[in-house]
Amino acid sequence: MNEVIQLLKAHRSIRKFTTRDISKECLSEIIEAAQWASSSTFVQAYSIIGIRESETKKRLAALCGEQPYIESCAVFLVFCADLHRLEHACRMHQTDMVGEYTESFIMATVDAALAAQNAMIAAESLGLGGVYIGGIRNHPEKVSEMLMLPNYVYPVFGMALGYPDQDPEQKPRLPMAVVYKEEKYEDSEDIDKIIAYDKIISDYYTRRTKGKRSDTWTEQMAEKMQNETRPHMKEFLQKRNFLLK
Amino acid sequence: MNEVIQLLKAHRSIRKFTTRDISKECLSEIIEAAQWASSSTFVQAYSIIGIRESETKKRLAALCGEQPYIESCAVFLVFCADLHRLEHACRMHQTDMVGEYTESFIMATVDAALAAQNAMIAAESLGLGGVYIGGIRNHPEKVSEMLMLPNYVYPVFGMALGYPDQDPEQKPRLPMAVVYKEEKYEDSEDIDKIIAYDKIISDYYTRRTKGKRSDTWTEQMAEKMQNETRPHMKEFLQKRNFLLK
Structure with missing residues (x-):
């Protein structure tokens, strides 16, 4: 097993960070690595907003469902799907964008x-840790206003990055087959x-919580999937010009 | 720059492969690495279909828009978004899935x-090369029939993998800012x-094609985005139970 695969297989989400900052150079390395990911027919249809200001992180933490690690991370990245830039290109060549x-x-x-996963891997290779934040879709309209996202841009997820202050166990994945x-x-x-x-996951939780929790994977999934989640997404996206057709 | 970042920054899509096969062990490494990517609230809502049979690759190559590298690659992976498995979980616990x-x-x-990008990186670290195939969405219904994809599963993209038989130049990315x-x-x-x-990209094509091509990035984008692409996707996805609400 080579070093790269070793790193990929060692992934855990990190939700507790030291106060150490991420240097500008280090963050540039991460963003550049993200940019080298593949892109569909070279459209590069994404943008990344990097948040360091604590007031902004605090407000975002509240909007994402009171996730304190958004506030305590060194940098919070918001990954956006972005067709807005392509509109510029169309305008430059007098065509209308579809x-x-x-x-x-x-x-x-x-x-x-794809860009985000490169960023996560680059960050981990530099000794950082992080966690994806789907909670950015809890209030996508407010987040978009805050970050001044134009039409044809939406926040897909966030990513909290920082130097790890915890060493969590890995959560076992589904059997490969x-x-x-x-x-x-x-x-x-x-x-x-x-x-x-299910038994593996139940044992994992029992061990990790010293018996306080022992739910299985299917129990979690059944619980999660029986409720509608973020039912506002379609309407929000259509307001931003996505998914109309 | 560490080895991992070096690998990420060296990415090029590979579309020409030697006849060398990918061993079972090697492919397992790639899939396992893919599985360690993050997953939204641990749903692991994807499946990967690995195609080695040449007849199947040939048919898929035709469906994806006559892309010969799908036929000539050692393994063609189809990455599917998959909620079907979660239906099992709901059924096991007598709940209805939303x-x-x-x-x-x-x-x-x-x-x-996210899983696919891990797979691509793992593959590259093992000396393989590959290319994402959005063309799998050209005829998603036929692909789904061929691969027997059930309800609540759709093919997001393919990935052709093999040992590189070319050494293409890297395509410059948008300025980081x-x-x-x-x-x-x-x-x-x-x-x-x-x-x-635009100038950088035009120079890149001029150099790569010995002057046969010199289009800019915005020209390409304006050309691409003025036409409707895969207008069947919404209807197809809704038939598979996605995006109804």
Whole structure:
């Protein structure tokens, strides 16, 4: 196993940070690494907003659902899907942009995610830790106003980065055979494997919480998926010109 | 610059492969690395289908828009957003799944992309090269039938992997200041920077094609974005239960 794969396999989300700052040079390394990720037909349809000001982090922490690590991290990155820049390009060449299709939404969302994962890996290679923050979609309209996001831009997720002040255990992933299929989708044996995995996750929580918690993966998922989550997203996105068609 | 960042910054899409196969062990390393990427609230809402059979690759190459490297690569991975597995979890606990919201679509699409980027990096660290294939969305319905994708699963993109038989130049990225913003979205100086970038890209193509091609980035983007692309995606996704709300 080489050093890169070792790093990838050692990933844990870090939610507790020391007070140490991230230098400008270090952050530049991370952003540059992010930019080298692939991009759909070279559109580079994402932007990253880096937040260091504590007042802004505080307000964002509240909007994301009171996640204190957004406030305590050194830098909070907001990854945005961004077609706004492409509008400039169209204007420069006197064409009208057609960006309201679902396809463009997927393209920009994927571009943001690929760049973000490069950023996470680069950060970890530099001794930093971080956690993705889907909570940025709790109040996307307020976040967009705060960060002055123009039309055709939306915050996909945040990423809190800093020097780790914790050393959490890794959370076991689904068995490979459940996630990876050969030649075609075949899941007739998945349920048995998921039941075995439930036991692993239950043991993991029992160990980690000294018995306070012992829920299984399927219990968590059933609990989560029975409720509507962020039902405002479609309307919000359509207001920003996404997903209209 | 450490080894990991060096690898990230050396990325190029590889579209020409030797006939050398990817061993089972090597592919397992890649998939395992993919699984260690972050996942939104631990849903792990993606699946990967690995295609080695040449007949299947050939048919997929045709469906993705006659991209010969899909046929010539050693393994073609199809990354799917997958909520189907969560339905199992709900059924096991007698709850009904609410998965038709845009939020769930974003969650699963991002999960697939984060895992894929880990796979790409792991592959590159092992001496492989690859290219993302958005063309899998050209005929998502046919691809889904072929790969027997159930309801609540859709192919986000493909990834052709193999041992490189080419050594292409890197394509310069947008200036960092265009992509990365401090504290808030501010793009008043972007146009000047994009015009300077246009020159870089034009020079890049001139050099690479010995003068046959010299288009700028904004020309490419204006050309691309003035047309509707894959207008079938919304209807297709809604048939698979995504984006209904």
